Structure formats: structure tokens, C-alpha cells
Amino acid sequence: MNKPIRVIQCGLGVIGCNAARLVLEKKSLQLVGAVDPAPHVVGRDLGDVLDLGHKLGIRVADKLSTALQKKRADAVLHCTGSSFAGVYDQLAEIVRNGLHCVTSCEEALMPYYRAPKLAAQLNRLCARHGVSVLGTGVNPGFVMDTLATLTTAVCQRVHSINVLRVVDAATRREALQRKVGAGLEITEFRRLARELKIRHVGLTESLVFIAEALGWNLDEVDESIAPVLAEKTVQTKFLTVRKGQAAGVRQVATGWRRGKKALELELQMYVGARNPRDEIAVEGVPPMRVVVEGGTAGDEATPAILVNCLPRLIEATPGLQTMATIGLARAIL
Numbered sequence: 001m002n003k004p005i006r007v008i009q010c011g012l013g014v015i016g017c018n019a020a021r022l023v024l025e026k027k028s029l030q031l032v033g034a035v036d037p038a039p040h041v042v043g044r045d046l047g048d049v050l051d052l053g054h055k056l057g058i059r060v061a062d063k064l065s066t067a068l069q070k071k072r073a074d075a076v077l078h079c080t081g082s083s084f085a086g087v088y089d090q091l092a093e094i095v096r097n098g099l100h101c102v103t104s105c106e107e108a109l110m111p112y113y114r115a116p117k118l119a120a121q122l123n124r125l126c127a128r129h130g131v132s133v134l135g136t137g138v139n140p141g142f143v144m145d146t147l148a149t150l151t152t153a154v155c156q157r158v159h160s161i162n163v164l165r166v167v168d169a170a171t172r173r174e175a176l177q178r179k180v181g182a183g184l185e186i187t188e189f190r191r192l193a194r195e196l197k198i199r200h201v202g203l204t205e206s207l208v209f210i211a212e213a214l215g216w217n218l219d220e221v222d223e224s225i226a227p228v229l230a231e232k233t234v235q236t237k238f239l240t241v242r243k244g245q246a247a248g249v250r251q252v253a254t255g256w257r258r259g260k261k262a263l264e265l266e267l268q269m270y271v272g273a274r275n276p277r278d279e280i281a282v283e284g285v286p287p288m289r290v291v292v293e294g295g296t297a298g299d300e301a302t303p304a305i306l307v308n309c310l311p312r313l314i315e316a317t318p319g320l321q322t323m324a325t326i327g328l329a330r331a332i333l
Contacts, residue, residue, distance in 0.1 A: 008033035011079035019303035033067035034060045078103035082201040084111045101133045106202030108135025123320040134321045138301040140202035145209040146323045158284040163265045168273040174238040180248040182271045183239045189227045189246040207253045213324045220256040228270040247271045
């Protein structure tokens with residue numbers, strides 16, 4: 001596109017603020033609005049909210065319609081929630097206003113998996129208004145699904161894929177440390193895990209993404225969640241994890257095909273994790289092994305992939321897209 005893509009940032013949490021800052025750095029993008037209903041940000045200049053040290057002349061609106069009264073836009077960066085059903089109304093409003101949308105909602109990576117009716121409804125809405133919606137992020141969205149799938153491009157045949165991501169949660173934001181249960185007693189961790197309040201959202205979506213991209217019909221999909229016990233007391237910037245408490249989570253998603261284990265995705269995300277890394281092992285012809293030493297830095301990579309996918313999404317056919325259906329995402333200027 002010759003003209004900059006005009007962007008509204010919806011959601012001003014840690015990821016949303018980082019995404020907005022990144023938009024400001026890009027010549028191909030123009031930040032024209034911001035939306036967040038939180039009382040402590042509504043009405044403030046976005047430059048102050050982002051701690052830029054100068055004004056931007058953009059007032060944070062409490063709703064999208066207010067932001068659109070000030071400026072016209074082409075797309076929205078949406079960073080508000082993890083559940084596709086939970087953010088559906090927000091996404092539908094964005095689409096009805098004729099705006100493309102890249103969302104960090106984890107379940108939006110493969111929305112047909114958990115909410116097929118809502119996904120089909122949003123797809124029809126996108127087609128009607130000539131825009132597209134994409135769910136992505138670092139994980140889900142890249143490390144354990146898109147990158148794993150891309151690795152198979154040089155394989156004549158693929159028999160199975162194993163992906164391991166190990167993250168030291170101590171290096172991540174407070175919300176993530178609490179999301180993986182760091183500092184909880186084991187009984188409390190297990191209770192919250194049963195209620196799906198302690199977990200990484202999107203692991204099964206990553207598995208289903210790979211299977212669909214490869215044309216595999218899975219016989220069975222299962223997922224397990226278990227605490228990683230702290231071997232010693234560890235202090236982070238935000239909390240203390242004592243020996244014997246939960247340091248975080250070990251989560252495994254498995255897909256079975258033709259009676260054999262075809263896909264296994266394992267996420268270890270805990271405070272004090274040893275040897276952080278991303279590891280992809282493809283059993284096939286030829287076999288492939290990819291290792292990212294130190295792992296992909298999620299708090300930096302998530303806003304990057306959201307921003308970098310904007311041009312690819314706008315070029316895509318109107319509809320509900322995935323990382324497998326848009327053009328090749330890459331860094332933008």
C-alpha cells in the first residue's frame with residue numbers, strides 16, 4: 001500500500017500498549033485512535049498512557065464508535081481477551097464498521113474449533129463488509145504452530161511432529177506469571193486448573209492448526225495440565241514462589257492419527273525454568289530439527305507479529321483468516 005495503514009489500538013494492557021508503541025515506529029502505519037473502557041485511561045492523551053514523554057493528540061476513547069468520530073481508520077489491533085466467544089461482540093463491531101482486525105485472542109487462531117457457529121457467523125459478516133479478521137501472537141500464532149508447519153515445507157513425507165517450548169516465567173509480565181499459577185499451593189493450582197483458570201490458552205488450537213494445515217484428520221485430541229513444583233524459593237519482580245509451591249505449568253496437547261501419536265505439543269512455563277528454548281522435531285523424509293536457543297521472547301514478539309501481519313491481512317480475501325491463509329508474514333518498515 002502507498003498510503004500508511006490507519007490503525008486504531010483496542011485494548012491498552014501491556015501487550016496493547018507495546019503494540020501501539022510499535023505502530024508509531026512504522027512508516028507504513030499511522031496510529032489514529034485508541035480504545036479502552038478502563039476509567040484510569042479514558043480521556044487521557046495516548047502519549048501519556050504510553051509514557052512517551054510527549055502528547056500524541058489522540059484521546060483514549062471508551063468505545064470504538066467514539067474513536068471513529070474523530071478519525072477514519074483501516075484496521076484495528078485488538079488486545080482484550082483470550083476467549084473467542086468472549087470477544088465476539090467486539091470483533092463483530094469492528095467488522096461492521098468496515099475495519100480489518102488483527103487480534104491477540106488466543107482462541108481466534110482457530111476459532112472454528114471451539115465456536116464453529118460464531119466463527120461461521122463472523123466469516124459471513126467479514127465477507128459482507130469486505131474485511132478480514134486474523135487471530136495471532138507469538139504462541140499461539142507462531143512458535144508452536146506456524147513455525148512448526150513451515151518447517152515441514154522441505155519434507156517429502158511427515159510422520160509426526162513434536163514441539164517443546166520452555167519459558168522462564170520470571171522473565172515475563174506479572175499477568176502471565178499469575179496465569180500459569182506461580183506461587184500457588186498445589187491443591188489450589190489443581191482446583192483452578194480444573195476450572196480452566198490456570199492454563200496457557202491456545203495449545204490445542206496450535207495442534208489443530210498444524211493438523212489442518214497438513215490435511216490430517218485426527219482421531220483424538222487430548223490435553224493435560226500439571227503443576228511444576230518449585231525446588232527452591234524463587235523471587236520475581238512481582239511475586240515469591242516458595243519451595244514446594246507451584247512454579248508454573250506443564251501443559252501437553254496430543255493428537256492421534258490412524259492409531260498413532262502424530263502430534264505432541266508440550267509447553268513448560270514456570271518461574272526458574274532451566275534451558276529456555278523452542279524446539280521443533282519433525283519425523284519425516286528428511287527429518288528436521290529446529291531449536292531457538294533461549295526461546296522466542298514473547299513480550300517483544302507478540303506485538304511484533306500483530307503489527308507485522310496488518311499488511312498481509314489487508315491484502316487477503318475478505319473473511320476469517322488464519323496464519324496459513326494469509327501471505328507470508330514478515331517484518332515491515
